Amino acid sequence: MLNWIQILEQLGMVLLVGGLIGAEREFRSKSAGFRTMILICLGSWVFTTISMSIGHSSDDRIASNIVTGIGFLGAGVIFKADNRINGITTAATIWATAALGMGIADGAYTVVLIATAAVLAVLWMLSPLETVIDRINQSHTYRIVSEYKEDLLKEYERMFDDCHLRYKRLKRTKRGDSIIGTWYAHGSEKNHNKFTKMLMHHPAVKEFEF
Known part of the structure; x- marks a missing residue:
């Protein structure tokens, strides 16, 4: 079981990771924005932390259910408009943010920070390239x-x-x-x-x- 220092440390990571990704989505006026991404990261962290304290035999079962539940949440932001399917990137971001929350609960901080940087790079830096491809x-x-x-x-x-x-x-x-x-x-x-x-x-x- 985590002590108070570890809980506060991981909670800070959750707020940082979820906040950074959520800020990018909020800046682009997406349906799942700042608060949503923080709550997704927080929820997956809480579920994973509790599953680890319940017993080792149930760790993978609860973790797999998190993935399933996040899938339903991601499906809710996908919609069709103007003959195009929108929201797929936001749905994938929700899925990735939940995975980062699980990684924080496991204490894999280095992996989480590198993965967060990769997610932000894909969302922010590759957007102009996507615009060019769309014009072509x-x-x-x-x-x-x-x-x-x-x-x-x-x-x-x-x-x-x-x-x-x-x-x-x-x-x-x-x-x-x-x-x-x-x-x-x-x-x-x-x-x-x-x-x-x-x-x-x-x-x-x-x-x-x-």
Whole structure:
């Protein structure tokens, strides 16, 4: 069982690690921010510490249940918006923060500090690289509503080709005097912008979304 000095020492580590990671998430206005990350780190530390004091035979069982519980918590921050899946990075950060809390309870301070630095480096330093990659290759689902004309959808697909966008037609629907086409396309941000400008000036297009 830990003495008071060890408890305060580990609690300080929990606040430091959870606070640093939480501050980065809070700065980026993510759903799991400063207080959430501290509480996740604190909770996993408490569960692991108590499991170690209960008995060695149950250590791995309680630790594995922490991982399972954190998985459900992480799933709660993942959502779909604007044809994209958001929150996966925050969910992974929750999972990593819980692991760091378990490491603090085990007394593996060196590993925890190195891992915390690695987590912050990934979240902070690799974000600009992710932005560059996203500009080079973006994916959008286009839904275009137009006046019904023969071979109009093929005309849109020629526009995809002209804009150097790789595409796949997902669905087409005729509704009254309108035809609705849906495509999944990916390419650079510049090419997507070029395609949307062409749609805005196309006389047959009633509305579109992506």
